[in-house]
Amino acid sequence: MKKNYRIIFALLLAGLVFSCETRFEDDIRVLARGSVVNESGAAVADAEIAVFTRRGTSSIFSGSSSSDEFLLGRNQSQSDGTFEVISLFDRDLDFSIQITLDEDHTNYAYLTSTVEYLPDDLVFDLETVTLKTIGTVLFNISRISEEGTSMAYSFNYKDTRCVAYFVDGELDPDQSYCLEPITINRVLNDNRPDIENSFRTPFGTEVEFTYSINDAAPITETFIVNQSTYEFNFTY
């Protein structure tokens, strides 16, 4: 009887080992094509275009090293900004084409489910993708008024991520997320009267800084990020 259990265990173990194989679709290649420009409309060369099946461990921009197991194809944009990526194909809920340049530019991801969808011509045409330059806002808020003064503040700006979700080749705005507005807020008081921090946002973003001192009516100031490092200093 004991022997039987061992045999069953060995068979289960063998099944587990062999079930770990990943096999992409046989006898097929797809083509991802388009062009990459910056916020001025100028061609962007050397952007990396990577085709993945299944997302990385935590997010679609979790980094190539952790996701290379599911990398189907990769290439770079040419000097005129155009790209063509010959890629393997896989049927999966999370089929993506990710475009990245460097840390100073926004990313772009084309997401779709290929469980039942495959373009008739085997071409994923991303047309023109804009990667905007990212600026870093360094803000420094310090209290110069008397102790006991408090201030609530918030920054409204645009996120640097762009995920376009497609269903059967059509953009689905409800599931897409592209350079969406984002807000950070905080209250400064005697426990922490000053703060120095930063955030990143694409060039051209109009940042709204809203503050309220001692629960007074909020006041909003705006500024446009148009340089790689924008310093914002405020005292209350």
Place this chain on the structure above:
Amino acid sequence: MSSTLPIKRLAFVLACLCGSFVFSQDLTETTIPEPQDAPQAQSARERKVALSFDLYRPSPSGNNFFAESASGSLGFNFDLQLFVYKQFFLGGGIGDSYFDNKDISKTGNYEKTTLSSHDFYVGYEFLPLEDFRLGVAVTIVGNSRYKNNQSNTRKVYQVDHGNLRNYQTYFAYEVDRTLSVFIKYTYRSDRTKIQVPSALNSYFEKTAVHQIGFGLKLYFGEKSVF
């Protein structure tokens, strides 16, 4: 239905035929007739079956995805030939060859390819000189399987298939009546079954590989089948 099945059946039938002919030889017949003139000498060199093994270096060529991405390292073949009528033979071969992928932008993402093939061929063996044999053969039907591994772990992979045609020639030296050593050149041309966007059709529809190698061949029997 897979086209590999008829080939496997043919190979099986060929193997059975060869086995029956080889083992049906009269073991008491040990006297080998001495060649007296050219036809008789040629007749004395007739054989029934040959088994061979060869190693080769594959070199992809042409203007196609395989030539522009794959770097061949090594390959091997097992072959079985049945001499049907004098020097005319039918044969079957199986083998693998191994490639590294130098440029994933041309192919999709994988690092290594194991190219497995089997084919059924027809050929003729010339006897130009004493102790030498020159063979030529062409594939009648053949299949190839490209297993594209993403890494050495072989856990993540993809497979392409193709129809194979080999054009091969070998030059063999008879060490003795049974054993020969040979050099062999094969030009293989695969018509792939890969679906691609129309703009890439010509780039993916065919592959070509030059194979140059050497091997050992064992001859059995003293007469062709007919």
